[in-house]
Each structure stands twice: as C-alpha cells, then as structure tokens.
Amino acid sequence: MINKLPSLAQLCKNLQQVPFLASKNLYKVATYFLTTDDEKVQRFCTALLEARNNIITCSQCCVWQEKNKKCIFCSDPRRDKTIICVVETWQELLSIETTDGYKGLYHVLGGAICPLDGIGPEDLSIDTLLTRLTPEIKEIILATNQTPEGEATAAFIARKLKNNVVVSCLARGIPVGSNLELMDKLTVYKALSERRPF
Amino acid sequence: MINKLPSLAQLCKNLQQVPFLASKNLYKVATYFLTTDDEKVQRFCTALLEARNNIITCSQCCVWQEKNKKCIFCSDPRRDKTIICVVETWQELLSIETTDGYKGLYHVLGGAICPLDGIGPEDLSIDTLLTRLTPEIKEIILATNQTPEGEATAAFIARKLKNNVVVSCLARGIPVGSNLELMDKLTVYKALSERRPF
Numbered sequence: 001m002i003n004k005l006p007s008l009a010q011l012c013k014n015l016q017q018v019p020f021l022a023s024k025n026l027y028k029v030a031t032y033f034l035t036t037d038d039e040k041v042q043r044f045c046t047a048l049l050e051a052r053n054n055i056i057t058c059s060q061c062c063v064w065q066e067k068n069k070k071c072i073f074c075s076d077p078r079r080d081k082t083i084i085c086v087v088e089t090w091q092e093l094l095s096i097e098t099t100d101g102y103k104g105l106y107h108v109l110g111g112a113i114c115p116l117d118g119i120g121p122e123d124l125s126i127d128t129l130l131t132r133l134t135p136e137i138k139e140i141i142l143a144t145n146q147t148p149e150g151e152a153t154a155a156f157i158a159r160k161l162k163n164n165v166v167v168s169c170l171a172r173g174i175p176v177g178s179n180l181e182l183m184d185k186l187t188v189y190k191a192l193s194e195r196r197p198f
Numbered sequence: 199m200i201n202k203l204p205s206l207a208q209l210c211k212n213l214q215q216v217p218f219l220a221s222k223n224l225y226k227v228a229t230y231f232l233t234t235d236d237e238k239v240q241r242f243c244t245a246l247l248e249a250r251n252n253i254i255t256c257s258q259c260c261v262w263q264e265k266n267k268k269c270i271f272c273s274d275p276r277r278d279k280t281i282i283c284v285v286e287t288w289q290e291l292l293s294i295e296t297t298d299g300y301k302g303l304y305h306v307l308g309g310a311i312c313p314l315d316g317i318g319p320e321d322l323s324i325d326t327l328l329t330r331l332t333p334e335i336k337e338i339i340l341a342t343n344q345t346p347e348g349e350a351t352a353a354f355i356a357r358k359l360k361n362n363v364v365v366s367c368l369a370r371g372i373p374v375g376s377n378l379e380l381m382d383k384l385t386v387y388k389a390l391s392e393r394r395p396f
Binding site: 001002004005006007008010011013014017018019020021022024025027028029030031032033034038040041042043044045047048049050051052053054055064065066072089090091093094097 | 199200202203204205206208209211212215216217218219220222223225226227228229230231232236238239240241242243245246247248249250251252253262263264270287288289291292295
C-alpha cells in the first residue's frame, strides 16, 4: 500500500535511515509527523538544519561546539587544565557532567576500536589526544565503556601514553543501590579483587 | 552542557517531541543527524515537508491518500465494495494488507475510545463510517485491537450498526506456530469456547 503513495513512501524511506527507530515504531513516527501541527514540523526541520550548520567539533577536545564560539570546556577558565577525561562519545560525557563531580577537560574519541565493524585506531581521535599531551597535563582518565571494545581502546591508548603521564580508569564494582545476588559473577569478582579500604 | 550549545539544545528539544524515541536514544539520533551527509539531512527534511504537503486522508475511508489523486482503496475497481474492514489506525491496515487475504474496503477510525486519555467516540471517524452504510454494504468487519479500548470501540460501533448490516470481528485464538503451554489462560479459554469444526 505504501508504495502506491510516493510521498509517504519517501518519508518512510527517510525515517528508516534514522537509527533506533524500530520498523514498527517507524509508522507511528510517520503518523506523528503527518498529523502534528504544521508549525511543529517546520520548527523540527529548521532546528535540524540549523544544528547541522552551527554545530562543529572542537579541534582540540572533539566535543560539539557552536561555530564562531569557543569550546565550552577548553575555554572555561574554571576547569582544571591538568586532567583529561577520555570518553567514547559525547553521550558518556553527558553522563559524567550530570554527576557534577568532574571539573577537568574532556576528549571525545568518536567511538571505540572495533575490528569487526572496521573501526581502527586511525578512525578515532587518538592522534589528536596525543598532541594534547603537554607537560601541563598531569593525568589522563580513560573513561571508555566497560565493553570489550571500550577496554581494548583504553588498553591501546594506555600503551601509547606510557610513562608520560598518570593514566587512570573508572572504578569497577557493584553499582550503588544494587544487590550482590543479582550481579554477574565477573562484576562481583572485580569488586572483590579491587576492594578498597572502608 | 547541552544548554550551552543553543543549536544542539534546539535539535534535542525537537527530537524529544517525536514519539518512540527514548531519551537515551535521542542523543544517538542527534549524533546521527549531526554526523551524516549533508545531502541525507536535506533529503530527510524535503521528504518530511513534501509528505506533509501531499498526504491527506480520504474523506470517505480516512486512509492516507495523495492530494490530487484518488484514494487507492475507494477508487480501486478490483476491490469488493460490499464489505468494509474497520481498523484503529493505518498500521493495522498495513498488517491486514500484507496478508493479501482481504480485498474489500477499509475504514480507519483514527484510534480507539479511551476515556482515560480523553478520547471519546466523537474524536474518531465513527460518524463518517455510519454515512458509508449504503444498502450496497453487506458486511462490516470490526478489526480493532484485542485491547480493552479496542473491544469497547468495537462494541460501541456494533451497537450503532445493529440490524442494518452483518457485523463480524476477527477470530480469537492461539496464534499460528505457538504453543498452548505458553499462552495466557484467557486466550486458551477463548480458543476453546470459540472452537471451530475441524
């Protein structure tokens, strides 16, 4: 039926390319766009094109920044310029920022090394990170995800950084509020072997 | 952090209004739109605005149709004009169409009666359905969902149609390929009480 309505088919085809839209939800999203106010759709398109136009990545830390403005992290005088937290994507950066517990700089890699997906170290901003290693930098926190890809990426970067700087990574253990009984055994093992003084 | 980048904040705010985008996925979708080809984003916006412009609902059956073209169901001479299948939304229509087992007309209600959500019979296209009840129509299939809302809607329409036409609804029972053991007891009960000759 959709193929007989070219405009609808075109909309569905374009929605299909958006990640994280399951095909069942796709039709519901198409319905939303077809039935909502004209103004909202117009605003959606404007916001999309404007973001495309105005948002670039900082040449230093690779975090999004507004074109013609300074990077909100690199140019912030209140941030500690001696420590860099390395994350895979800006989503992880957001998680860390919401804790309000870190006031240093960031470095967004743009993903993790994953040979199966054809992502090698040269596809990430590792070289840019190495150029940032001035004597001013005292510590690099490797805050990649606790996945095989994230850990491989952290190991790769740690090898490159060796001896030049203090390299640390996030603590592994039992999440706050959770139950030992429900945790997988590797997490319990890590929490046990990496135990801390009370 | 997002609030310091107005273009990005605007994009996220607009994405937030799209249904079926969990807030965690929202940032991934924003990343997709910020990193994909310019051409793709342009095409996406064009498709969206064109669909808004060209797709309207058929005044008779309330299914999407291209503006300036005839409804692909109402105007199809090969379709049986004596039977109308009533569905909640066009997604259900698509499910029925993929079976290739129905060649009659459709009627899209635009939802189901749900007092908790403030959706009453007057918000659905039930009146339009009643105006379609010419003597030519021999049967109405109530193919609303098997949810409390869907069944209430079917019951409401059935009461309105009473005595004027044959009213049927979809068979209830065990889905093909599934296991009695895994079914909920209401479905097993319905399958048993509405059993058919072998």
